[in-house]
Amino acid sequence: MQYFSGLRPADRFVVTTNYVATPFTEEILKRLYIPLIGLESIAVYQYLSQFLDDAQVSDEVTHYIVMNELKMNLSHFEQLRFRLEGIGLIKTFMKVNDDSQHFAYKLISPVMPDQFFNDPMLSVYLFQTVGKERFNQLKRQFCTESYDLTGYREVSKNYIDVYGTPKAPSAEIYQDNERLIKTNPSLGIPVHQQTFDFDMLEMLLKQNLITKEQLTKEVRELIAQLSVLYDIAPTDMRRIILKSMTSDQSISQEDLRRNARDFYQFEHEGNLPALTVAEEPGPAAEVKTQLSWFEVMDTTSPVEMLASMSKSEPTVKQKRMIEMIIEREKLPFGVMNILLQYVMFSNEMKLPQAYIEEIASNWKKLKLETSEQAYNHVKKMNQQKKELQTRQSQRENSYEKTPDWINNMAQPAEMAEDTKDLAEEKRKLEAELKNFWKEGK
Template sequence: MQYFSGLRPADRFVVTTNYVETSLTDEILKRLYIPLIGLESIAVYQYLSQFLEKSQVSDEVTHYIVMNELKMNLSHFEQLRFRLEGIGLMKSFMKVTDEAQHFVYKLISPVMPDQFFNDPMLSVYLFQTVGKERFNQLKRHFCTERFDVSSYQEISKNYIDIYGTPKSPPASIYAGNDHLIKTRESLGIPVHQQTFDFEMLEMLLAQNMITKEQLTRDVRELIAQLSLLYDIAPTDMRRIILKSLTSNQTISHEDLRRNARDFYQFEHEGNLPALTISAEAEAAPKSDKNWFEMLDTTSPIEMLASFSQSEPTVKQKRMVESILEREKLPFGVMNILLQYVLLTSEMKLPQSYIEEIASNWKKLKLSSSEEAYNHAMKVEEKKKTRKTVQREKASYEKTPEWLNNQEQPKTAEAVTDLAEEKRKLEEELKNFWKEGES
């Protein structure tokens, strides 16, 4: 199993994106993201975007071009790339071949102003970075002018009044529409829900008759963000959630954000958290750790697409989703499982084989890509040892039968002949064993 061995100049990459760059996205990057991650990181983002020109996928080039044109070493380029990934502006994918490592750098749309200033992490970090006065100035810049129409009566016509009832179009009109450029809501800072112990939270909330159904997907994402932003444990999050319940027993997003912020400020003398780059992230990257971290946070469907350089079939997607749902395997474990099967099954994905391994790995309670990788390597080592033993046993069994049936000589002449015959036989066996080992 091959894996990331450090970024090299000869390694190749392509750039792709999920949005069309506009003057608004440029304004957002300059005004809202530069204060958070610095000018250099945004410069790398915009530098990579120029490879796209008028296409959504660039040609493949080597990292020599990055070193030559940006005048920076690849270690520094990686650190800036990590900042972009961490803030949610970029995703990276990798495939290893015998010739080189191949990367896909996917540029993600920056968060639009309405989502940015309502995001519990981005808004707080920007406020702490630029201060209250500048924060309000930036917010005003992205506000649209409002005209009070409350004293007016709307007289707009609707579609039916002007154009009549629409006719049903043929289904062929929508064929291939999945690949069209579309507007997608950016998710802001990517926070995996596995960073928070939801099992513990659900157990604590059950004591207050709060069910899993009340923790909707949006609420869970918000809880994961707030827990990371304010370093909130499940026991404290329980109290915050109870204070954020509405009269109809739903969890108010606004109250949840406010109560989490109040909790943090009470514990930290009125201060708010600031966005800082960890010393570990700034240090020289450790290649295997970066690879494992990438696998732990990458969707298995996206990993499959990158690893095989082709879109997984609908059947493959359903298989992966059903296994994830049934076995509850972490992303990293499932990614290693799929790569292991691809590399040991001639790039095929036999469903029964994958399900068997998934069930076994769940019983072993593997919780990360690194644990799964180490386990897979042990399995392969055992296979090699078993094959070696079987080969040696087969070689041993090739000993001529007449040797086992050799009668004991009784005369001195026979003893001499036997000694010579024995010497020759030992020489032959030595040669035989050498051949068996080669």
């Protein structure tokens, strides 16, 4: 959502939270989050937390206080806030009343070490940022030593043995309990499942007799995270899932993480992805938005593109054809989208499979990698076709025909006389042949 006039000093905000900060959560922010998003971003997070009162909700104040106390302009404050939102430490809400804008900054609990080091995105980004030695050092700082209880047996008393049977509580005890401070679990980096084409994945897995039910909620969330982290398309995710199946036909999340990581490292010479901040939009942002059609083509599933063009769901046969060609020819989404559009527009919105396969094979040899390259190739082909037709038309029109006045010219006297003699001899010969057949009867 875009602000109607940008963030202004007079805009008001409140701060709320879903947890109670402790020295332990401060240690997590300091040791695990600062390497990822920087000290300045964590400082803004901690600065906003000091507005909270005992009820975990602050009074409403203006952004003047941010400019005055942090000594930074609001544009820079927003960029730091965006980093906190992207890593899952803040959620921002907004409402507009007449000419005023009101914001609510909800501080989210940092994830606990157990979840952090098992999170496929947070753990990989930290490892890539600090290196193996420092990563293991940080990990050890949040590990506990477990005492070996071999040979011991538990002799603890239970509640009833000590306190007896509990009495029935009064209903008044539970009044207003919904207002009590409670901690909601943090989900780490917010990645929505809509970022991944699960429809395409389910269609591909159906061919291997893997059903929707096997893609549990936890597995779907992990797939969405891995697809963003390692930039994995549905066709590649299918192969990763098949390698991660267990003997009881469930999907091992541990194997899924490992196989996805191996896939990325194989494609990137052993490297892992790093957490990078996107470039801030500059003056050319509007121009880029107007020219984003190729970007849409490069990131849209061919099945979605086809459904959008035809205003109806593609048939199962069409979906299988698209998947087969993408998997066999390794064509990027953008190139496949341009191919389908080119074939449809030149074949009365039909999709003849043999024709598509022939073009796909040719485009693979040409090493077309983006929708823009494929589009320019189609334009070039059409231009060459027009030029060829023009040359053929010019050649046909340039053939010299014998003028009628030459055909109608009077023949020379000698040629006319010779023609007359030949005709007479021919007549005599025909008469002799007729007499010959009469005599033979």
